Amino acid sequence: MTRIITVASGKGGVGKTTFVSNLATALASFKKSVIAVDGNLTTANLGIHLGIPLYPVTLQDVLNGDARLNDALYYHPAGFTVLPADISLKKLRLADTHELVDVFYKLVGGCDFIIVDAAAGLSKEALSAVEAADELITITNPELPALTDALKLGNLAEKYGTHNLGVVVNRVRGKDHEFSMEAVENFLEMPILGKIPEDDAVGRSIAKKRPVVAHSPGSPASQHVMSIAARIIGEDYKPKSNLSYRLFNWLK
Ligand SMILES: Nc1ncnc2c1ncn2[C@@H]1O[C@H](COP(=O)(O)OP(=O)(O)OP(=O)(O)O)[C@@H](O)[C@H]1O
Ligand SMILES: [Mg+2]
Structure with a gap:
C-alpha cells in the first residue's frame, strides 16, 4: 500500500x-520505492537540491493538461523517482487540493511512498499539500517561533483529517537556550520522530547538489535521517557514533 x-x-x-x-x-x-513530489509550485527547489533544476516536463505541465504524468517522472541516481515542479516564472501557478489528490491517485500503487515537499508557511499552497496527503511529518527547529507555527500546522492537519505522524526537530545544536526534545514533545503534543543535528555536511552536500545521505552517509545528519526513515517503516537502525565518523574522515 x-x-x-x-x-x-x-x-x-x-x-x-x-x-x-x-x-x-x-x-x-x-x-522502498519512493516518489518525491515537489509540492512547492511557487518557489520550487527540490530539483535544485537534487542537482537537476531544469526538468523538461514538470508538475505544472501535468496540471495544465500539457503533458502526461509519466512524462514528468524522473529516476534520480540517489535511488528514487522525482516529480519536479517548474522553477520558471512563466509557469507560476498553484495546485489546489483536488488537483493534487488527482495526481496522487494516479501514482498510488506504483510505489511504497509518495513524499511531498510542501511550500513554506501556512499558505493555501502549503495546506493543500497537507490536506491532499494521508500523513504529515512536521519539521521544526528547537526554537519558539518555529514551534509556534508547527503547533498551528498540527491543529490544521487535525481539521483536515491528515494523520500527524510526528515531528522532526532539525538543526539541533544542543545549546542551553534550545527547547529539549521533551519540551518540544510537551509543547506540540506530537510524538518525536527524531532529531537532526546542525551539521556542516548538509551545506556541503547541497553545494554538491546531492542529498547528504548519499554524499556523506556517515555524517551525524545522515545517520539521524536514516534512523527516522527506519522508524517510519518500523525497522531498527542504530546510528553510527560520531566518533567513528570523525575517525573515518581523519583516516581518509
Ligand atoms: N541539519 C542541518 N544542518 C545544517 N544546515 C541545515 C540543516 N538542515 C537544513 N539546513 C540548511 O537550511 C537551509 C534551508 O533548508 P531548506 O531549503 O531545506 O528549508 P525549507 O524548509 O525547505 O525552506 P522553504 O520554507 O523556503 O521551502 C539550507 O540552506 C540548508 O543548508
Ligand atoms: Mg523548501
Whole structure:
C-alpha cells in the first residue's frame, strides 16, 4: 500500500526540502520505492537540491493538461523517482487540493511512498499539500517561533483529517537556550520522530547538489535521517557514533 506523506513546517526555511530529498534517499536505501513530489509550485527547489533544476516536463505541465504524468517522472541516481515542479516564472501557478489528490491517485500503487515537499508557511499552497496527503511529518527547529507555527500546522492537519505522524526537530545544536526534545514533545503534543543535528555536511552536500545521505552517509545528519526513515517503516537502525565518523574522515 502506498503511503502519501507531506512534509510541512509552518515556519519557512526550517529544512523541509533538505529533509524530503534525504528521507527519499534513506527510504530507497531500505529498498522502498519512493516518489518525491515537489509540492512547492511557487518557489520550487527540490530539483535544485537534487542537482537537476531544469526538468523538461514538470508538475505544472501535468496540471495544465500539457503533458502526461509519466512524462514528468524522473529516476534520480540517489535511488528514487522525482516529480519536479517548474522553477520558471512563466509557469507560476498553484495546485489546489483536488488537483493534487488527482495526481496522487494516479501514482498510488506504483510505489511504497509518495513524499511531498510542501511550500513554506501556512499558505493555501502549503495546506493543500497537507490536506491532499494521508500523513504529515512536521519539521521544526528547537526554537519558539518555529514551534509556534508547527503547533498551528498540527491543529490544521487535525481539521483536515491528515494523520500527524510526528515531528522532526532539525538543526539541533544542543545549546542551553534550545527547547529539549521533551519540551518540544510537551509543547506540540506530537510524538518525536527524531532529531537532526546542525551539521556542516548538509551545506556541503547541497553545494554538491546531492542529498547528504548519499554524499556523506556517515555524517551525524545522515545517520539521524536514516534512523527516522527506519522508524517510519518500523525497522531498527542504530546510528553510527560520531566518533567513528570523525575517525573515518581523519583516516581518509
Ligand atoms: N541539519 C542541518 N544542518 C545544517 N544546515 C541545515 C540543516 N538542515 C537544513 N539546513 C540548511 O537550511 C537551509 C534551508 O533548508 P531548506 O531549503 O531545506 O528549508 P525549507 O524548509 O525547505 O525552506 P522553504 O520554507 O523556503 O521551502 C539550507 O540552506 C540548508 O543548508
Ligand atoms: Mg523548501
